[in-house]
Each structure stands twice: as structure tokens, then as C-alpha cells.
């Protein structure tokens with residue numbers, strides 16, 4: 808199974824989702840069975856490490872995002888991945904535009920797929936510290952639900 812998380816910049820929400828899912832897969836002994844990546848719909852931060860506030864908030868909960876580097880999503884990702892999970896409705900719309908007719912991947916809104924308290928992961932970039940904690944709270948819950956789905960599909 809191959810899972811791709813997508814947000815706007817690939818420096819806050821989707822790298823956090825990648826780090827959280829990788830961590831949960833390792834704990835579950837499933838790291839060798841699921842490939843995880845993240846990308847942004849925009850190209851402003853390509854090649855950059857995740858946002859410093861994102862890294863620090865993740866580190867406090869035991870997730871190390873320091874090795875991750877931003878990249879932009881490409882149409883070929885729809886052939887390479889089984890699941891492409893968008894963080895918000897804008898990301899989903901941009902991905903629907905990019906999605907080729909021959910897509911293999913299933914495209915979905917990450918939180919809505921698992922009927923969590925919100926449909927979207929709010930963009931924390933221009934807000935305060937609490938936004939980064941909320942991103943982690945939502946993504947930890949959603950990754951728990953995704954892990955259950957992945958176990959069933961492996």
C-alpha cells in the first residue's frame with residue numbers, strides 16, 4: 808500500500824501526517840508494508856524542511872520530521888499511490904484538477920473519510936501555537952483510523 812498526504816505548502820500539515828503515520832506504522836510493526844509520502848499543491852517551499860513551529864510541536868509528541876523535504880504533487884502521483892489524502896477542500900479541488908483519467912489512486916478528504924469532528928485540517932501557517940497543536944490532535948486521530956483501514960487492506 809502507498810499513501811500520499813497533500814496540503815498546500817508541504818511544510819506544516821502533510822509532513823505532520825507523514826511523520827505521525829510513519830511512527831504509528833513502526834509501532835504496529837507495519838512499516839515495511841506501507842509506503843508513506845507527502846506533497847504540496849504549491850511550489851513555494853520545494854526542497855525545504857518542514858516549518859520550524861511544525862517540527863517543534865511534532866518533536867514534543869515524539870515525531871521527528873527533520874529529514875522531510877517539501878515537494879510539489881505531480882500527476883504521476885496518481886499512478887504511484889493507492890490513496891491520496893487531502894488536508895482541506897482547496898487541496899482536494901486542486902488535486903481533482905490534476906488527477907489524470909488513468910488514475911489508480913483513490914482521492915479523498917482525510918478527516919471526512921473517517922468522520923472526525925472536522926472535515927478539514929485548518930491551515931496553521933498564519934496563526935498561533937495552538938493551531939499546530941490542533942493539527943497534531945486531528946492528525947493523530949485520523950492516522951489511528953487510517954491504520955485500522957490499512958490493517959484490513961494489507
Ligand code: 4NP
Nearest residue numbers: 814815816817818819820932
Ligand atoms: P501547509 O501550510 O499547507 O500545511 O504546509 C502552509 C504553508 C505555507 C503556506 C501556506 C500554508 N504559504 O502560504 O506559504
